[in-house]
Amino acid sequence: MHEFEYEFEFEYEFGYEFEFEFEYEFEYEYEYQPQRVVGDTALTFEEISTLLTQIEACLNSRPLSVLSDNPNDPLPLTPGHFLIGESLLNINDVDYSDQTVTGLDRWRMIQKMVNLFWKRWSKEFLCNLNQRNKWCSKKPELEVGDVVIIKDDNIPPAKWLLGKVIEKHAGPDNVTRVVTLKCKRGLLKRPISKLCILTKPT
Incomplete structure (x- = not known):
């Protein structure tokens, strides 16, 4: 993971305060949290790509519009609709976060990291939305x-x-x-x- 350096540039036309908020949120969710989840674990390029792709699916599943009053109406648009034409769903229904890494194959280890990201994101970030x-x-x-x-x-x-x-x-x-x-x-x-x-x- 440390062999690859990423540089993010943001251009936000609505003002500095919006740019700061967006950049802080992106840095917290996409940079800080994955580092906490991965820790000192050595991952291959394919493994870190898999982990970051699933985290992207998490972040791109947030709604962009307000819910309709009619529960039968389509779900709100998410960034995933603009990327692939439909919502991005987490297909990983098995929770590996409480299992030890010893004896796990590499795929299950990545899924454990994704589960840990979900838990940290929901506890640390979502709770801040309504303190x-x-x-x-x-x-x-x-x-x-x-x-x-x-x-x-x-x-x-x-x-x-x-x-x-x-x-x-x-x-x-x-x-x-x-x-x-x-x-x-x-x-x-x-x-x-x-x-x-x-x-x-x-």
């Missing part, structure tokens, strides 16, 4: 119309659903901790701790 500092200060709550990622510990992150908030359920203290969502499966009721906000309607 809540408990008991310190009041933060803006989810509002009707917000688009969110619905966390599900039982399926790979690449298959997590997108949903739109259609109803808030406030508790006795007038604080919303549960919302009703509309997604392609219909209506779901989820706690806000299992949601990551993507965008707010303009």
